[in-house]
Each structure stands twice: as structure tokens, then as C-alpha cells.
Amino acid sequence: MNYLNQIKLGLISITLLILSAACDPGTVVTHATNPATCEGCHTNEIALKRLIQDEDVAPPSGGG
């Protein structure tokens, strides 16, 4: 019985690993406080103002 349970447990673990790999959306970095991450910089108004130069653009035409 113990032997069968161990096999079941092993199979479940492998299944979970496969599922987790299949569903992995890729690199997810959401450290809003880390300035080296996308989110860390783009949620930091002061850093953005310092880093990004203003563009010289004409007013939009307003379209149709």
C-alpha cells in the first residue's frame, strides 16, 4: 500500500510540475520598489521626470 501511495504521490508531483511549466506566463517581475525593473521605474514619478526628456511636439490636429 505504502509503495502504491508513493507512486501516486510521485505522479501527482510530476503532473503538477508539468502543469506549472505549461502555465508559466514567462518572466514576471513586479517589484514596484526595485528601480532596475520596468515597474520600479514606471511607477516612480520622480525617476521618470529625471530620466525622460520632454519631446518637442506640435499640438495634435484633433483628427476628424
Place this chain on the structure above:
Amino acid sequence: MTPLETWEKVLIELKGGNKSFKDIDPVHGLIGCINCHGGVEPSSDLEIAHSTDHGFTRDPSSNPEESCNPCHNQLVESNKNSMHTMAWGEKTTIAQRELGEGNDHTTFDECPESLTSGFDGECTSCHTTCGQCHISRPNSAHGGLIDNHKFNRIPDQTNNCMACHGSRIGTDFKGELTGNVADVHFLKRLKCFDCHVEDFHADASQYESRYHLLKDEEQVQCDFCHGDVAEANEYHQQHWPESGEGLSCFVCHSQPYNNCNTCHSGGEWKEGYGEVAGETDVKSGGNGYLEYPDFKIGINNDYELRNGKWAVLRHIPVAPDSYEKWGHPELANFDARPTWEVTTPHNIKLWTSQTDTTNSDYCSDNCHNHGVRYDSEGNYSNYTSLDTNSIYLLLDDLIENEINANQPVLGQFSKVGCNPCHPG
């Protein structure tokens, strides 16, 4: 629309209890920035983080097959041929003015290469990506996140719809022209999508313009909501629009609206084409582009599409040499379409200068001074109390090179009196 500051365009503001983008958009927040935008993360170097060598793209949805699939694959597939993506209506107008009447978007590719490549290079650049409706302002308004990069299912009326449809629709709807008030539907807080029920993502490749997207019975008409007033007064009884008969509702219930009298190609509103016969209230917009408020009634030249014999006309920004900067000096069949096109101004009001008869001797004074009128003793005289010529599109309103093009919408006026319509 005032452009956002550059830093403001890319700021994701964490307010309240939001600790990360995942709190703002729990679904898309799971994907991770670089999985859509490319680039390098983590990186303390701005250039490397946004390096195109590492696949960085500002607007991933410009390649929706890669970025928006597989979750939205059906929408991505149909949207490839949608009206907003392909601008089929614009293609129809160019095809007709170049190749002649009877052509439409399906024959656009038969136009000279100067036109087709100019169109692909310029017009399609603002007709538009998924993100420019659902995440940020469109390119034509210089972009910028709208709602902290939240993917909004319904585009924002001000920052999306009116960013592109601003100088006419937005201006009219909000009542921004001097002397106008906001459209009654705006005041009642109706949104664009309350009337525009067409499927914006639909494959529209078989339709020559956006007006053809819906079947006749599905086209939103005023009488869907206002059908119970067809007999409400003498004006409605006399003028209610039917196919080829009566007046479009807009003839009576529109205020003056913006018209455009120059043309755009070559990346800017073209300068120097500003002659507007009889117009004095012409204001100059950006880069020499000219727009002016006006109100003109003319013939509805497409009875199958819209009810009413008479409709409201708007001057559209086109001229024979509109595409000169694309290397196309003159449109070969410029006369194939009117330059004053039937329009549906978004500035509806119950009492307009047409419907308000205060201080008038006769109910028809505001519109019918081309006829004669009868007094109570049966004597008739010409209309002289008000000069209402200006509300009709007349030959004198046309620039010389557009006279032929507008013959289908010019009304024929004669001094017929009231009896033909009001016998007895």
C-alpha cells in the same frame, strides 16, 4: 487635446491600496512587462532596458498576432480587416475620386502606386492598434497611458474616441463652438457606444464605409428612441423623414458645426488652401489647417443609406491636389464625390435657429424665404423678413474647382409658394 508630458505618458501611478500593476489589472499583470514589450529586465541602464536590439517595442499591439494572441485570437483575426484598422471608407473615397464613380475600397489597389503607398505610409499610421483604443491615447494625440496601463474593455470616450474624432465630433458633442451648447445626448450622459452599436472589431472588408457595417434595420436611427414624436407637431407631420422624402432630423435639430477646408497629406495639414467663398469666420488650426463653423442644407444623395430628401452637408478636407505630397499631383476623377458630404452632426438640440420661431411672423420664416407667402387676406408677397439663403448650399458657396463635384447635393430652388406642400 493637450498632449501629456512625456514622463506622464508612461507613468503607472500606484494609488490607494495598489502595490503593483497586478493590483491595477490582475489579468494582464500576470503576463509581465517584457513578455509584451520586449527589452531587458532587470536593467539599471535606460538604453539597454529599452533596446530594440532586445526586441523592445513601445506598442506591442502593433503586432497583435504575437502580442494579443492566443487569448484574443478571434478578435485579432477579425480586427485585421476592421474599419478602424483598414480605413475602408477612406479607401473608397480615394478610389472613387481617382478611378471614378462606381469604384470602392475593393478597387483601391488599382489606384496609382503614389496613392496606395502614400495611404499605407500615412493614413494607416493612425488607424489604429488595439492598444491605442484600450490602453493609451492614439498616436494622433501623441499617445500616453490613460488609466495606468489598465486594459480597458470599453475605450475612454474623451481620451480614445475623441482623441481621433475630436475636431468635428468631439467639438460638436461638447458644444465647444462659439454660440453652441453641448449635444442634448451629451448632457444626458449618453456615451458613444450607446448609439454606435456596430462591432468595431468586425471584418469590414466587404463594406465600402462604416455606414454600411450594419444592416438597414440595425442602423441606429433617431426614431429608435424618438419614434413616438412623428406626429407630434405640424413640422414633424410635414417633414418627417422617409426614404427620399422629408427632412433628415439634423436639418432642424443641428446647430452649426465645424467644416474643414484644407487637406492633409505629407505629414501635416496642408497650408495655403484656405479659400472659403463667403466665409469670414475661418479660424486657423495647427499647421495652417483651416476649419470654420457653418450649417448647410442640401440634397441627400444616398436615399438607400439615409432617410430624408434633404440633409445637412459638411465640407470635408479634400481638394484635387490633396495628395500632391505623395507624388500624385491631381486626383483624376475629383468630381466623382461631393466635397460637401451628408453629415450627422453630434450637436443636437431641440430649439435651434431653424426650429425656434420666436419673433417670426410665419412658422416657415426660418427656412422658406425662397418661396412666397400668403397673408390672411390671400395676398402673397416674396419672403423678405429674414435672409435665410445662407442655410442652403448654393452655387455661390462653392470654390470653382468643386462645382461639378457637388451637383448631386445642390438643391433646386424655385419660388413655388407654400401650396405644393400646404394645399388649401
